[in-house]
Amino acid sequence: MATDVVMPQMGESIAEGTIVRWIKKVGDAIDKDEPLFEISTDKVDAEIPSPGAGVLVEIKVREGETVPVNSVVAVIGGAGEKPAAAAPAAPAPSAAAADATGEPAAAEAASPAGPAGAAAESEAAVTPEAPDDLDALRRQRSSPVVRKIAKEHGIDIGQITGTGIAGRVTKQDITSFIESGQARRAAPPVPVAAPVVGRPAAPPAAAQAPAFKPGESVRIEKMGVMRKKIAEHMVMSIQTSPHVYSAYEVDFSNIDKLRVAKKAEYEAAGAKLTYTAFIAKATVDTIRQFPFSNASIDGDNIVYKRDVNLGIAVALETGLIVPVIKNADERNMLGLCRAIQDLAHRARTKQLKPEEVQGGTFTITNPGIFGAVFGLPIISQPQVAILGVGSVDRRVVVVEDDLIAVRPMCYMTLGYDHRLIDGADAGRFLQALKDRLQNFDESWL
Secondary structure (H helix, E strand, C coil): CCEEEECCCCCCCCCEEEEEEECCCCCCEECCCCEEEEEECCCCEEEEECCCCEEEEEECCCCCCEEECCCEEEEEECCCCCCCCCCCCCCCCCHHHECCCCCECCCCCCCCCHHHHHHHHHHHHCCCCCCCCHHHHHHCCCCHHHHHHHHHCCCCHHHCCCCCECCCCCHHHHHHHHHCCHHHHCCCCCCCCCCCCCCCCCCCCCCCCCCCCCCCCCCCCCCCHHHHHHHHHHHHHHHHCCEEEEEEEEECHHHHHHHHHHHHHHHHCCCCCCHHHHHHHHHHHHHHHCHHHCEEEECCEEEECCCCCEEECEECCCCEECCEECCHHHCCHHHHHHHHHHHHHHHHCCCCCHHHHCCCCEEEECHHHHCCCCCCCCCCCCCCEEEEECCCEEEEEECHHHCEEEEEEEEEEEEEECCCCCHHHHHHHHHHHHHHHHCCCHHHC
16 A cells, blocks of 8 residues: 655744655655655754665655655555656756856756656645745745635735744634735736936835855855755844843863762763753743743734743754753653763654644753854744853852852843843742752752
């Protein structure tokens, strides 16, 4: 019996994925959970396991193509089943197809023949064109169903105010828009007036300066899929959430002592006792104390998450990935250490599963491992806060009774969505986190 292989959803805000590489070829035998193909999104580059055992009889989506989540990308047949006829490959773009900026010239790709080609055409038909402004970019991050309804009714999604998370247009939004009659009353776009003969046309109001001048010595490189998706997600986050930052300085003297005392014991149990584990433990306990830090904004509603799913940012050579520790507040220190170590390793070796980069409710990122004194990270939508951890450095500080001492100190910054979290709230959160770290009890280990 044939098994469809679908594009997995690698994160809450991810509506599509790009196939970077097929690990198996048509006709190859494959076991269940054996790596089948590699995908790239703004959250993760990952090898996707096969959902079943058999023979790869058809590949519907070629390397480099981007399709919506849950689209069928391949078919696995039973043992001995013959492969389907291969679809004709699209011609590679020629060097002449790129203009002076290094961007390939627009071209209409030939659709593969047969039902697979018809499916590809159908998906392409509901994919919105690149938006002209950032607000449109935010609103057009909608599901394929919404985009299909919009196409059938001739609606520009940018006309609709989305009530979904991060301003997305939901199915209810677009059906309400149609039922209200606003779709019929929507004014057509105003045509651009032709310039008066003999008078130069005015430049666009928001014209962007060119990235380089003619003749300038430059090297142009196409953005990778992950880099491009990260860029889009970060711009959308900045446009969605009014970011505010608060910073506190934390003394790591007590943590240093505990780490030295317990390091060998944890290593014997197969775990590394790192600063990140101490910070993760203190953070999840603080999140429980302040529910506003573990929430999302959905239109006019505040959604408080009961589960604390902690994202830990991991730097890769090609970008940044945020695997998620589910129900992190239910783990002890040893459990957190093992989870952090395991997820970081599998993130770097592209072994993460789709569910391991989904459902994060709060994120920790650590620019301090690269020597940064502190960082001002951007919130990962639809979350409302993110903790930035700076480097732990020995600094001269004033301690009790105005004495001067050298202590391992660390700056921590909380980036938060001012629509929900005020400065006083952020201050209380950081003060509680600071107290937990500076007074970390050995019994918590």
